[in-house]
Amino acid sequence: MAARDFKLADHPAIPRGIPLMLIVLDGWGEQPDGEYNAISKASTPIMDSLKKGHPDYWRLVKAHGPAVGLPLESDMGNSEVGHNAMGAGRIYKQGAGLVDSALADGSMFTGGWKQIQETIEKGCTLHLLGLLSDGGVHARLDQVWGLLGGAIERGAKKVRLHILTDGRDVADGSSFEYVEKLEKYIEELNSKGADVKIASGGGRMRVTMDRYETDWEVVERGWHAHVLGEAPNKYTTAAEALKDLRAKDPKVNDQYYPPWVVVDDAGKSVGTIEDGDAVVIWNFRADRVVMISKAFDFEDKDFPFFDRVRRPKVTLAGMLEYDVEIHLPSIHLVDPPQIEGTSGEYLAKNHVRSYACSETVKFGHMTFFWNGNRSGYFDAKYEKYVEIPTDKGIQFNEKPPMKAAEIAEAAAAAFKSGEWDFVRVNFPNADMVGHTGDMEATVVGCEAADKGVEVLLKAVEDAGGIYLVTADHGNAEEMVKHDKDGKPVLTKDGTPQKLTAHTCAPVPVAIGGPGLPKNIKLRKDLPGAGLANVAATFINLCGLEAPSDMEPTLLEVVEQ
Ligand SMILES: O=C(O)[C@@H](CO)OP(=O)(O)O
Ligand SMILES: [Mn+2]
Ligand SMILES: [Mn+2]
Incomplete structure (x- = not known):
């Protein structure tokens, strides 16, 4: 492919330098x-007032399914x-679909898998x-079944x-239904001579799947259960763990199960992770498995986060490469989407000063995901990423305003400082x-976000700037499940x-x-537009023409 020309022309109607x-x-x-x-339900006067700008200044865009690179129209x-779509301005086939294709054409087992295969052939545990x-x-x-079944077919015992x-x-x-299905499949495989067992587990928000280093203790709990085979909760089956832990504590739910391990009759873990073993992480999405990948892959000198007690020398593979900048983990089964030429790189190369x-x-949504799953700056001279620490160890309905006020304060100050041309934030x-799932708390959370927007729009007003307000997908607007008829x-x-x-x-x-x-309005001719159209839009608002291979801008220049 020809090298990309990163120089962008000035926009004909929007001057550069308006923040x-x-x-x-x-x-x-x-x-x-x-x-x-x-x-x-929430009182959101600011977001309500923006809606009145329809159709010239407010519109809707798609944020689900194929419009953001997911396989099906029914994919939320x-x-x-x-954030990949908004940051890159293009629609990439994403992890879910890439794994589907790799399973369908067998390529799942031809690349990084080879190194896993070697350990299997040595008789090590997978x-x-x-x-x-x-x-x-x-x-x-279905992808987990495909991976597990494929491994057994290829000789994993x-x-x-x-x-x-x-x-x-x-x-x-x-979780009950999924564990039951998994146990059924395991039974089928074991009846043909395999030795497959569920060895440990926990709820994703309490065990292993932390992100952006909010709380390493979450990963540490997982490490103890999965690797060392240690947890305060020991059971002889996963189903028993799920049932008993719920019965014991009404605050326990699927997201927040404490760690548990499955033990044999002698009370010993059925599946500690040992030197020589192979480990495959089956998540295709990156953010919540970066930390556990580091726990396996990083040397002691690079791993100050918790005491691993014992770090087995394993062959670790990710379903995808989770950080394409630092190539983590070092082995992956399926290539991630090749996201390049993102807005962040273009803006830095055109000396637009960006603050996130x-x-x-x-935090990583506005940086890592925004930049196509890359962890660093494109050019530190033109970029600054600011993280407000999230409270640790709470469920978010306990404090629904979260850090909205602090985010707004930091971003408003950055905006007013005149040091930045482009400030981007996530509430x-x-x-x-x-x-x-807590309706009342979510209402309070939405009100806090609306207040955050108010603070930022005031900063825009004071500085004579421009704003673009959007969202990455739905959630809070539907707090209970509805049937086809909307009931x-x-x-x-x-x-x-x-x-x-x-x-x-x-x-x-x-x-x-x-x-x-005054002559800039939203176009009316892109009914199918989605989040990928947002990138060209904000590049234009920075006073630049967007790259020609991005999805088209949502803006039009009207005659006055
Ligand atoms: O919390 C997460 O990991 C996902 C939901 O699984 O939410 P979001 O995509 O908004 O980060
Ligand atoms: Mn989101
Ligand atoms: Mn979410």
Whole structure:
């Protein structure tokens, strides 16, 4: 491919140097007002006022399914694909679909797998670890079956599974059904001579799947259970663990199970991870498996995060490469989407000074995901990434405002300082609190996010700047599950079933501010536009023409 020319021409109608504020409201979808819509229930005067700008200054864009590179129209959006699309301005076939193709054409077992195969042939144990979920955000059951079955077909004898339960992308309690399905499949494989067992597990928010170094203790708990075979909770089957831990503590749910291990009759773990073993992480999504990958891959001198006690020398493979900058893990089964020529690189190379900010749980969304799953700066001279620490060890409905005020304060100060041309922030509330399924708390979270937007729009007003407000996918606007006719799905006790997951709702794009030239409006001719169209839009708002291989801008220059 010809080398990319990063020089961008000036935009014909938008001058350079008018500062731009871009706000992403994580998990803020647009759906009709209703009893279970936490966003419409909340008092959100600022977001409501933006909506009045329809059609010239407010519109909806797609944030789910093929529009963001997911296999099916029924696939809900998520932060990785949403921020990848916004940051890159293009639609890439994403992890879920890439793994599907690699399983279908067999290439799953031809690349990085070869090194796993060598360890299997030596008779070592193969450990498979990941989120046991059909949500399609981080992982999918059929892919786990494909990996496990494929490994057995290729000669793996002893396989141990380390499972993280979900309840976030799927209904709480679905772990029972998934474990039952997995046990059935294991029985089938074992009846043909394999030795497969579930060895350890825990809830994804409490065990192993932390992200962006919010709390290394989460990963440490997982390390103890999966690797060392140690946890305060010991059971003879996974199903027993799930049942008993819930019965003991009403606060336990699929997301927040404590760590547990499966033990034999002598009380010994059935699946510690030992020197020479192979470990495959089956999640395709990166953020929540970067830390556990580091725990396996990093030498002691590079790993100050917790005492690993014992670090087995294993062959570790990721389903995908999770960090394409530092090539983590060093082996992967399926190549990740080749995201390059992102807006961040273009802007840095055109000397647009960019400032990105969120609190820890979403920090990497505005940096790592935004930049195509790269962890560093393109050019530190023109970029600054600011992280506000997220509270550790709480469930987010306990403190729904989260750090919205602090994010707004930091970003408003950066904007007013005049040091930055482009400030981008993410407010996590609608998403992180929405995932708890707690309606009241989510309403409070949405109100806090709206207040954050208010502070930032005031900064834009004061500095004569431009704003672009959008979201990465839906979540808080649908807090209970609905059937095809739009009626709430009821649980056995007659109450509506909580929906903790993201949705397929479209998301808003709003533009404005005193710096927006009067002849710039939103186009009316792109009904199918999605999040990938946002990149060209904000590059234009920075005063530059967008690269020709990005999805088209949402802006038009109108005659006055
Ligand atoms: O928390 C996460 O990992 C996902 C849901 O699984 O949410 P988001 O895509 O918004 O980060
Ligand atoms: Mn998100
Ligand atoms: Mn989410």
